[in-house]
Amino acid sequence: MFRWLPLVAAVFCCQAEAVSLPVAAVAASRSQPAADASGEPSLEEKKAAYAALANILQNDQSRTELINQLRSASESTAKTEDPVLTPPDEEEDKTVLESVTDVSRQFGSEVLGKVEKLHRNIVNAPHKTFNPKTFYNALSHFAMLAIALFAFYWLLCRAATPLYRRMGSWGRRKNSERTSWLHLPAMILGAFIIDLLLLGIALFVGQMLSDTLNAGSRTIARQQGLFLSAFALIEFFKAILRLIFCPRYPQLRFFHLSDERANYWNTRLSWLSSVIGYGLLVIVPIVSNQVNVQAAALVNLVLMCLITGWALYLIFRNRRPVQLALVQLADRSMSFFSLFIRAFAVIWHWLASAYFIALFLLSIFNPGDSLRFMMSATVRSLAIIGLGALISGVLSRWISKTIILSPELRRNYPELQKRVNGWVSMMLKLARTLTVFAVCLLLLNAWNLFDLWHWLTVGAGVKLVDVIIRIVMILFFSAVGWTLLASLIESRLASDSHGRPMPSARTRTLLTLFRNALAVVISTITIMILLSEIGVNIAPLLAGAGALGLAVSFGSQTLVKDIITGIFIQFENGMNTGDLVTIGAITGTVERMSIRSVGVRQDTGAYHIIPWSSITTFANFVRGIGSFVANYDVDRSEDSDKVNAALHEAVDELMQDETIRGMVIGEPNFAGLVGLTNQAFTVRVSFTTQPLKQWTVRFALDNRVKKHFDAAGIKAPHPTVQVMQNGSGLDAAAAVPALPAPE
Template sequence: MRLLAYALVIFAILVPQASAQAQPTTEPAQAEAPAQTQGLDALIDIIEADPAGAALLARVRANALAEVERSSADETSDTTIAQQVAEFTRGAAEGVSASVQSVGDVVDDVARGLSGTGSDQLRSVTFDIVRVGATIFGVLLLLKLPAAWLSGKAAHQRDGARWLRKATSLLAAVVIDLIPVILAWAAGYLVAMLIANGGSGRLGINQPLLLNAFLFVELLKVGMRAVLMPRHSAIRILPMGDTSANYWSFWLSRVLSLVGYTFLFVVPILATNVSVVLASSVEVLVVATLTTIGILVVLQNKDQVRALLSAVVDKNRREGLAQIILPLARYWHILAITYLGALFVAWLANPAQALPFIVAATLQTIVAVVVALLAVGFIARFVNAGLRLPSDVKERLPLLERRLHAFVPKVLQTVRIIALAAVLLTAAQAWSLFDFVGWISSEAGQHTAGSIISALAVILIGFAIHVATSSWVEYRLNPNYGTIPTAREKTLLSLFKNAMTITLVVFVSMLALAQIGVNIAPLLAGAGVLGLAIGFGAQKFVQDIITGAFIQLENVMNEGDVVEAGGKSGVVERLTIRSVSIRDLSGTLHLIPFSSVDQVSNSNKDFAYHLAEIRVAYDTDIGVAKQAIEDAYDLLMETEHRDHVLGPLEMHGITAFLESAVVVRARVKTLPGSQWAAGRAFNEFVKQVFDQRGIVIPFPQVTMHTSKSQDPVGSVRNSAVLT
């Protein structure tokens, strides 16, 4: 009744003031005002007789006066940002001060409540709550022992089974864990009905508060144990060890009990039967305890979380995301403790508005981070697993899978950047730092978003065209499908691929810039002027391109040809519009710009000849030597080289007389590039036939002549003449 009277007085003080400011005063209201004022003054006098009531009225009047002053100040002048900050800090300080001052009134209110007329009722309520609490917790404790044994039995029987059996075991364990809670809650309700109001069966508000709090808290604990499974690692969902599961189960169960039983049972009981101030003090004590527990958990897991984040940084050190995670790994515990302290202060200052806002913003940020991590992980797994091309596609396009795999890191990096941007925007929206929803709904936001999406679409289309072009060139150059490409086709297709890539890069870049609002006309004009300047300043470069263009038009050489250009000879490995890459017989690669090429000698054009210039001694019968050479050619045509020979042996006869030999020349016509292999085999057969028929191939020789002569003293001297 005392609390009801206080509420009526506060209502009577505040409501007339608000109505007086909002509505004009009418004549009937003015006629009834003296009677209302007399009744209100009498009620105030009665309440002021009580010291606690007098203190409460003084506090209400002071708050009402301060509110009137604030509202009048707001109506007369516009508040600046500094004034708003000052008002907020003043309100926060007043809230904290009121919470601290209320602690001093708790003892007096409790003492008056216990010594007053309601002490017997309070003892009765307490006794009924104790009986119901003993019933539900006693039944729960008795039923938990067999439930734990049955749950362990179910988990042990399916240890190491497949996911379906594992899910069945998990469901059975959850049901077994849930049954004791339901039975204990039902037993508590039965006892409450039997003892309610002397067995009348009419329940008050106190026992249902305890029963509902018990059901809510224990159901949350069942769900928590279903996720962590601290006693049954075989059916645990999360990938964690037994120590971690038991650790988090210990702390979460105590936090759930503290929060649930306090705010769903203890606080309403105290506010109804003892004192509102005491209930508020208990709330402050519980929130302080929760903050302390959170700080302890953060400090206990400081090193573990730091090691986990450091491992992520080491794994992704080359990416920009690692630079964001690195300071978070070092100082995350400081940020967490600061956040918990700010949350506690905000709750003390304005629990009705600040706390729900902070909690809602935090939950939204956590959900955004979790969703982003899951999306990035799913896309990474999908991309890595989805790039296994069929075997027939690999045979036709052997480089396609490798080309796609080369773009996987870039795609994943783009996905990570998009996910990070989404998380930042969601956090900014949740904490009211940036109204992204309002901005994207506006005309400017839609225009910007459309421009970015259009630019990304242009880049994606350009990438698809590049992959398609490269794949077509690769398929056309594959000798296992279709017609075998010639050297000229290989050269032209390679040049087309390079030119197409450069063209795509230029056009896609220009179109993407145009989509995001960049005026590309000055860029095109600048590119023209820059190209003209480069043309004048880089004459050698222009000469390379012009000479290379004419070489390509005249089809002088292609990839795979054996040429001599710029003083180097070898196989053409790469041919561009500006230079040619030649690898010589020793394996050295020479890059020769076309401006330094005066002439090109191609040994692989249309056909080739093996020119055999064979030396025989002067005393050799030339007809026998020619027949031996023709017989060697016949032996050559019996080997696999006959497929590379294009015509009969051309016998030219004697072409030169040397000091010690006569040169007999013959020529074998072959396919381009086959003259060297066929020529080596032909030389071997010539040597073999010459040896069989005694035909001598001359080589430098030394002939020694000896003579005897007499010197003046009669001695004999040998002399030697070398020829």
């Protein structure tokens, strides 16, 4: 296979058959000596051919053109003629300034070309002789058709007035009852559809009138056809204005506008559309046909100058009132729409001015198609914005709602409902953002500022859509995986509806640590995959993370030691949250356990954070049992049997208490007399109790022992004081009796 590569590359490098090689590669391939007589390329030719072919395959455009040319050559039917491969044009890299200059030069040349074309058409247009008789005859038939059509359409609209009022009243009543928010929009849309049906009936009648009132003249019929086309376009735009402002039927008005403001804008915009539409689509073509092109161009220019000036006057005169009305609308709207409405309120007058200026320029250079393009782009823009607002509104309402799971699921999986609602809300917000992005692209496409279809099928849109789909799928599966695993862990942490007891403190601690570690792992993996999907090379990130981890491990040996010690203590079940422990000189309750430290709260309220690595030994008071040994000292002169009997009576009374008996494990252990001094002797009893109950039992025992000792007259030992006389020896000291200490 590889032996054919030099030959293929050599064919590409020939002067008449080269294919998009870089200039250096082509020069190098042409400067090599010719092949020998046997036809085998030399080593230098092979190297040059390999380099040239590599350069071709490295460039996306040249590789695509090479594949297309090779397929065309393979499908060629000529037998005597060799297929010829032509090199595509080379694209040189340009700076931003050069690109801007080229775009400006191209735009300026296009505008200059349009001006020259307009001047040439006006100057070179044939001059016709004005025939008043023909003109007035056509004007009379045209006026009869216009008057009849307007009268018929006015009667149709008047006849539908009761229907519009009933639809508006019914929609408002249903909307006030708040049974459903769809009734009023359905009535508004229904009224718009009825408007279009009436327009269609009027056009049908108008066509029949045109067939009757054209006096058998093709010229009059064509002029009447222009009027009918303009009538359809203008009345359709007026129907959209009535849909927005609805001046005669406030019940069908979707926006909160006063009747005065609605009449004001509907009247002026209707007049603007009528003058522009009938002027550009009817008057200018008729003047061009009946008089001459020069007069039509002058009429067009004067008409559009007047219309543009009037439109700009209306825009800037009402700039503040419209801005205030939009701000009030934003205050009544949802937060998502409020942001866009406030932004539109700031720049609406500039957008409207640009709209009419663009219409003026287009009507000058292309009077035939300018209005149709502007009307088509306007209607499509309104439809796109309306559909996008509807979808965004539905998504916003869904976001505000909450998914309610069954009581059994909420009991078994406490955090599942909150987590599911969080993920659903995030996905709906992402869908709403994509909707706004799609609306922006469709608006640009509607005004021919962006070729959406080419971008989605051939351009960068294919890759972008593919990346978005991949990202959404990755986020979806990550969310599902995390939700399932976290819910299972939380289900294990909670008590079961079937009577399963609560897990131990050790189990809760380990599951909590595992859940946190799982969240970190899933988040890290998801972020890495997303970065890889959007084209970020994660190999340097992984290498840098490894090097950073190594550096951190050397610089934070104590931290690593804390983590390792904490893990082993947890697996050995050394302590858990809620345990009473003694760590060094600190005794308190464990309130928090992390992977690095333990938090202990003393009975004084002091909170201590103790790193795991600093713990060498600790005592846990809740492991299995609790116990205590009670020693009671009595005077040496007391009878030991009497003392033991009193102690037994106190213990028996204690054990008869059901609350205390439930805390004691087994039977008390009496040791009897365990200590003897010159002044006292000691009796002992020991108890085994439930964990952390030894102090409760000890306090209750001390209370009963005191009561029984006092009843039996058993005295506590009294300390004695020995007096030593000066100058006396041991004999004198021994002769003086010891005096009791003052009570």
